[in-house]
Amino acid sequence: MKKITFAAAALCGAALAAQAQVTVKHIQTEKSPIASGVWAGDTFYLSGQLASPVTxxxxxxxxxxDYGDTKTQTASIFTKIQAALREQGLDMKDVVKMTVFLVADPKTSKLDFPGLQASYTQFFGTKDQPNKPARSAVQVAALVSPTALAEIEVIAVRAK
Incomplete structure (x- = not known):
């Protein structure tokens, strides 16, 4: 029994030592209270993105x-995510996890999940970019910007 306990402790110690060696780099500016993204080893965590205005x-x-409807906003957000990933030497194919926060459109009082999907399928699961990330989508009462109908954050991994 003691041998198993010692072996388990040795394995845990080795795992902790390996974790301690992960390089962490914060992508940030002095103007923002949060990092726009954080590298932890080969994994990049991109902070939530909001749409740019159409007008x-x-x-x-x-x-x-004017920021547009859910479809327009999510297309804008995916374009921003793609640009942010490219700045880090990544692309949409490297996205392994996505979290989407959606608000009901005040014009219709309804959540526009089909609008999200319409934009999503332009960036993921295409002939040119067949990779689809794991994804969670949740409805929230409001986002930080009163005009925002969606906010999306992603985790991407640099392929070796």
């Missing part, structure tokens, strides 16, 4: 920015 605000006319 910027016009302060002279007093009109707010």
């Amino acid at each position: 910027p605000a016009d302060q002279a006319k007093g009109t707010p920015a």
Whole structure:
């Protein structure tokens, strides 16, 4: 019994030593309170992304920015994710896990999951990019931006 316990402790110690050797690099600026992403070894954790406006605000006319519907916003978010991954030497094929946060569209009071899927299938499971990540999608009451209908975060792994 003691041999098994000692062997298990030795294995745990070796695993902890291996974990301690993982290099961690934060991708951050002084302006932001959070890192835009974090490398832990060959794994990249990209912070949640929101859509860019389709039409910027016009302060002279007093009109707010237009961010579009769920389909438009998720397409914008996936484009931003793709650019952020490319800056790190990665691509959408390297995404292994995705978490999607969705808000009901205030115009319809309904969650537009088909809109999410329509944009998702333009970036994942295509002929050019057949890889599909594991994914969770949850409905939330609100996001940090009152105009946001979706926020998406991903985890990508550098292939060896």
